Structure formats: C-alpha cells, structure tokens
Amino acid sequence: MTRIIYQNAAGQRREIDAPAGRSVMQVAVANGVDGIVAECGGSAMCATCHVYVEAGPVDKLPAPNAVEDEMLESTAEPRMPNSRLSCQLVIGPELDGLVVRLPERQV
Ligand code: FES
Numbered sequence: 001m002t003r004i005i006y007q008n009a010a011g012q013r014r015e016i017d018a019p020a021g022r023s024v025m026q027v028a029v030a031n032g033v034d035g036i037v038a039e040c041g042g043s044a045m046c047a048t049c050h051v052y053v054e055a056g057p058v059d060k061l062p063a064p065n066a067v068e069d070e071m072l073e074s075t076a077e078p079r080m081p082n083s084r085l086s087c088q089l090v091i092g093p094e095l096d097g098l099v100v101r102l103p104e105r106q107v
Pocket of ligand 1: 044
C-alpha cells in the first residue's frame with residue numbers, strides 16, 4: 001500500500017493507504033474525502049478533481065500531458081505551479097507519502 005495524504009482547505013489531513021494502479025482521485029472518492037467532485041469520472045474533461053501537490057515524492061510524478069495541461073486552465077480555484085488533476089495521478093509505491101491539498105472549491 002501507498003500512503004496518500006489529503007489535506008483539506010482548513011488544513012486538516014487524512015492519510016489513506018491506497019492500492020497501486022488507482023488514481024489519487026479514485027482513492028479520494030472511494031474513501032469519502034470531501035473536496036473532490038470528479039464530474040467526468042476521471043477522463044480529464046472537467047477539472048473538478050484539482051489538487052495542489054504540496055509535499056512528498058513530488059519529483060516522482062510525471063509531468064502533465066497536453067490534455068491535463070489544457071484542462072488545468074479551467075479550474076475553479078487559481079492554477080498554481082503545483083496544480084494537478086488528481087485523476088491523472090496514478091498511484092504506485094514511488095508516491096508513498098505524497099501530500100495533496102484540496103482547493104476550497106471545485107466548481
Ligand atoms: S475527474 Fe474530471 S478531470 Fe479529473
């Protein structure tokens with residue numbers, strides 16, 4: 001299992017043991033983490049799974065592809081250099097300890 005830490009807009013953290021092969025978005029939804037809407041179900045078409053990658057093995061994340069990069073222009077909260085679509089972050093052991101912060105709103 002890989003520990004993914006979700007931090008809400010108020011600063012509260014929740015650590016979840018996530019199975020490999022699932023996305024950071026899927027694990028959040030499956031575990032009732034508030035703050036991820038994921039309207040499109042993970043197709044990189046809605047930008048309502050926006051997160052800010054704050055800490056952990058950030059350098060292990062692949063760069064956003066062209067589709068994710070374009071959708072990140074449509075986030076409800078401002079895009080920052082550490083903005084990602086959580087549906088595009090596939091969990092593997094190399095991401096153990098990843099901290100993602102949830103924006104105040106997704107729509
Ligand atoms: S769930 Fe829609 S872009 Fe990630």
